[in-house]
Amino acid sequence: MRIGILGYVSKPEVLEVVSLIIKHSKNEGLNCLVNEELARKLGLKGLKTCEVVKFSDVILMIGGDGTLLRVLHECPEAWDKPILGIRLESSLGFLMEVNVEEVPLAIKAITKGNFTIEEREGLKVSLPRREEYLLNEVVIKSADPSRAVNLRVKLKGDLYDIYHGLCDGILVASSTGSTAYSLSLGGPVLDPRLRALVLLPISPFTVSYRPVVIPSWRELEVILTKGEYIIIGDGRMIGEYSNGGVVVVSGGKLAKFVKLRDNFYERLQRRLYWHG
Structure with missing residues (x-):
């Protein structure tokens, strides 16, 4: 399985998250594709963002909701790929599925197929x-x-x-x-x-x-x-x-989101301070 890793280096913690993803993906026997902007900072070989999308089986997006919206705009093929959003602490990231500390468990879940795909129109x-x-x-x-x-x-x-x-x-x-x-x-x-x-x-x-x-x-x-x-x-x-x-x-x-749990209403409370 090929994992695509996308993010933008405007926030320094992004590089730490990329390194964490690569480490745990290798432990699970997964191949990682990284966009050029991130790869250059880490001394790795990278691909253009839309090439990462094209050749990946699952896309991991690091950042906030703006990162996800930008990729969907720049790379139409992203609508057809399963997307797992990884939220940075500095971002609201309501569309992001997991926090950084959950990355190891998320990669294990992807490897074992313990996830569902939620389609959003x-x-x-x-x-x-x-x-x-x-x-x-x-x-x-x-x-x-x-x-x-x-x-x-x-x-x-x-x-x-x-x-x-x-x-x-x-x-x-x-x-x-x-x-x-x-x-x-x-x-x-x-x-x-x-x-x-x-x-x-x-x-x-x-x-x-x-x-x-x-x-x-x-x-x-x-x-x-x-x-x-x-x-x-x-x-x-x-x-x-x-x-x-x-x-x-x-x-x-229909955008395809990787879901590790059904947590929409929990997320409303945690990230938007909603009380129904």
């Missing part, structure tokens, strides 16, 4: 000439942060709007993304195994609107009026609009 965002696949959320807002926007949101094929009015923007999140930006806006927490979308206007100019949860097989149309807009997906710019248009959002690809 992301988003598909249809723009004028391409489609973007995201894990957490898409935000549509004015290119001018000082301006509110007048937006309509409806389900494709329906006559009635789900939302129509002034706001600072619109957020659509996946179930996995419900514990990210959506949560900070007062959105509901969804079990990540649900295939659903959360629709939230950002700072709407009304007191009566509430978040809406819809099945992800439906297509949401966000209708842009005149003005300049930016589209942000999983924290990066993915598009710009001027003079109106339509952004269509629906359920997307």
